[in-house]
Amino acid sequence: xxxxxxxxxxxxxxxxxxxxxxxxxxxxxxxxxxxxxxxxxxxxxxxxxxxxxxxxxxxxxxxxxxxxxxxxxxxxxxxxxxxxxxxxxxxxxxxxxxxxxxxxxxxxxxxxxxxxxxxxxxxxxxxxxxxxxxxxxxxxxxxxxxxxxxxxxxxxxxxxxxxxxxxxxxxxxxxxxxxxxxxxxxxxxxxxxxxxxxxxxxxxxxxxxxxxxxxxxxxxxxxxxxxxxxxxxxxxxxxxxxxxxxxxxxxxxxxxxxxxxxxxxxxxxxxxxxxxxxxxxxxxxxxxxxxxxxxxxxxxxxxxxxxxxxxxxxxxxxxxxxxxxxxxxxxxxxxxxxxxxxxxxxxxxxxxxxxxxxxxxxxxxxxxxxxxxxxxxxxxxxxxxxxx
Numbered sequence: 001x002x003x004x005x006x007x008x009x010x011x012x013x014x015x016x017x018x019x020x021x022x023x024x025x026x027x028x029x030x031x032x033x034x035x036x037x038x039x040x041x042x043x044x045x046x047x048x049x050x051x052x053x054x055x056x057x058x059x060x061x062x063x064x065x066x067x068x069x070x071x072x073x074x075x076x077x078x079x080x081x082x083x084x085x086x087x088x089x090x091x092x093x094x095x096x097x098x099x100x101x102x103x104x105x106x107x108x109x110x111x112x113x114x115x116x117x118x119x120x121x122x123x124x125x126x127x128x129x130x131x132x133x134x135x136x137x138x139x140x141x142x143x144x145x146x147x148x149x150x151x152x153x154x155x156x157x158x159x160x161x162x163x164x165x166x167x168x169x170x171x172x173x174x175x176x177x178x179x180x181x182x183x184x185x186x187x188x189x190x191x192x193x194x195x196x197x198x199x200x201x202x203x204x205x206x207x208x209x210x211x212x213x214x215x216x217x218x219x220x221x222x223x224x225x226x227x228x229x230x231x232x233x234x235x236x237x238x239x240x241x242x243x244x245x246x247x248x249x250x251x252x253x254x255x256x257x258x259x260x261x262x263x264x265x266x267x268x269x270x271x272x273x274x275x276x277x278x279x280x281x282x283x284x285x286x287x288x289x290x291x292x293x294x295x296x297x298x299x300x301x302x303x304x305x306x307x308x309x310x311x312x313x314x315x316x317x318x319x320x321x322x323x324x325x326x327x328x329x330x331x332x333x334x335x336x337x338x339x340x341x342x343x344x345x346x347x348x349x350x351x352x353x354x355x356x357x358x359x360x361x362x363x364x365x366x367x368x369x370x371x372x373x374x375x376x377x378x379x380x381x382x383x384x385x386x387x388x
Contacts, residue, residue, distance in 0.1 A: 062155055067108040069144055074101060077143050081136075092129075096136035099123075108141075113159040121162070134160050176300040177313035179365070182214050185305055187371040188296050198290075206290065207367060208267040209282050210310065215261040215360065217314030217332040220307040222251040225284035230277025232268055235260055240353035254333045257349040259356040263364060321363065327355040 078097045082090045103116035120133045138160055144153040186207060193203040209224065218224050226249040235243040242257040250256065260268070271281070288307060296305040311332070318328050329335045330347060 062158075063110045065109065065152060067144075067150070067153055067156075068106055069108065070106060071101060073144070073147070074140065077140055081139075092132045093136060096133040099133055100137055100140065108144075108153065108156055110156070110159055113156050117160055117162075127162075130162055134162065173312070174301055175298075175303070175309065175312055177309050177316055178299060179313075179317060181298050181300070181305065181309070182210065182313055183366045183369060184299075184371060185210055185296055186365060186367050187369045188294055190368045191371050192294075202286075204267060204270055205282065206287055208264070208271060209287050211261070211264045211267055211365065213307065213310030214313050214365065215264055215363075216258045217311045217318075217328075218245070218258055219251055219311060220288075221284065223249050224282060225280070227281045228277060229272060229275045229279045229281050232281055233272060233277065236265065236269070236272075238349075240350045241265060242349040242353050244349070250333055252333055252336075254336060256330055256333055257347075257352045258331055259353040259360075261360055261363075317363075318359070321359050323359045324355055327352065331356065 074097060078093060082093050085093070099119060100116060103119050104112040116137060117134065120130055124130055124133070138157045141154050141157050145151055189198065189203055189206045189210070192198040193200060198206070212218065213220055213224060223245055227243065227245075231243050235241045241260040243260060245256050245258055247253045247255045268281075291305060291307060294305075297303075298305060298309075315328070315332065315334075326345075327347075329341075330345070330352065
C-alpha cells in the first residue's frame with residue numbers, strides 16, 4: 001500500500017517529506033524496490049525540449065497591412081442605413097459613400113484612410129460635417145469587421161480620428177433677438193408687397209409663418225413646415241385655440257399643444273379658405289428661400305435673420321415678460337427629458353392656453369412700419385423691448 005503511493009507520486013528534485021509524522025514513518029518502512037528513482041534536471045529528462053519551444057512573436061503594423069472590400073458591400077450597407085431616413089439625412093450618407101469609394105477605391109490601408117480623412121477635413125469647414133462623414137466611415141469599417149469576421153478592419157478607425165482643437169465656449173449666445181427685430185422682418189414682408197415683389201397672398205402666408213414662430217417658438221423645419229390645414233381648423237373650433245402638435249411633427253417626438261395668439265389667429269383665418277385638410281399649412285421652402293435672399297439685418301449682432309431666430313425670440317422674450325418656466329418648456333418641448341415630464345406632467349390644452357395667455361395676451365407685434373436697414377452703429381435701434 002505504501003509503496004504504491006510513492007510509486008505514482010510525481011517525481012520532483014525538490015520533494016520534501018510529508019509534514020505528517022505518521023507518513024514519514026510509513027515512507028521509511030516502504031520497500032526500496034518500489035520507490036521511484038530521483039530524477040535529474042529538466043534538460044536531461046527532455047533532451048528535445050528546445051526544439052518544441054514556440055517561435056518568437058513578431059508583431060505587424062497597420063501601416064504594412066492592406067485589406068479590401070467591394071463596391072457592392074459599400075452600396076448594400078448604404079441602402080440599409082438610408083432606409084426610413086429623411087432626404088436631408090440621405091444626402092449626407094450619399095456624400096459619405098462617394099467620398100469613401102473615391103478615396104479608397106476598395107482598398108483599406110493607412111494611406112487610403114489618411115487620404116479620406118484629409119479629403120473630408122479640407123472639403124467641409126463645419127465640424128458637424130466632419131463628424132457625419134467620418135462617423136459613417138467608422139461605421140462601415142465596423143460593418144466589415146462583423147461581415148467578414150476580421151477584426152483588422154475596425155483597427156483602421158484610429159486613422160479617422162479628428163484633431164482636438166481648443167475652442168472658446170461662450171456661456172451666453174451671441175444671437176440676441178429683440179421685439180424690434182421681429183417687427184423689422186414683418187416690415188420687410190409688408191414693404192415687399194408695396195413694391196410689387198410679393199403678392200397679397202404671399203404676404204399673408206409669410207406673415208402668418210413669422211407670427212406663429214415668434215409667438216409659439218415651434219421649430220421651423222421640424223414642426224411648422226409639417227402642420228396641416230386641418231390641424232388649424234380643429235384648433236380654431238375652440239374658444240381657447242391650441243393646435244395639437246403630433247409626435248411625428250416634433251423633433252424629440254413629444255406630442256404637445258401650442259396655444260394660438262389672437263394675432264396669429266387673425267392672420268391664419270384668411271389662409272384656410274378653399275383648402276383641403278391634408279394640405280400643408282405653409283410652403284416652408286418658399287419662406288426659407290425668400291428670407292435667405294433678403295438678408296434682413298439684425299440690431300444686436302452682426303448677421304442676418306434666419307428662420308431659427310423665431311424660436312430664439314420666443315425663448316429670450318419669454319424671460320422679459322416672466323413667462324412661466326414649466327409652460328414654456330412644454331410648449332417649446334425644450335428641457336422636458338426629466339422623470340417629472342416622462343411620468344407625471346400632462347397638462348390639458350385649456351390649461352396650457354390659460355397659463356400662456358397670462359403672459360402673452362398683452363404682447364402685440366407691429367405688422368407694418370418702415371423697415372430697418374443697417375447703415376451704421378449710430379442708426380441701430382436701442383435694446384428697449386416695448387410690450388405694446
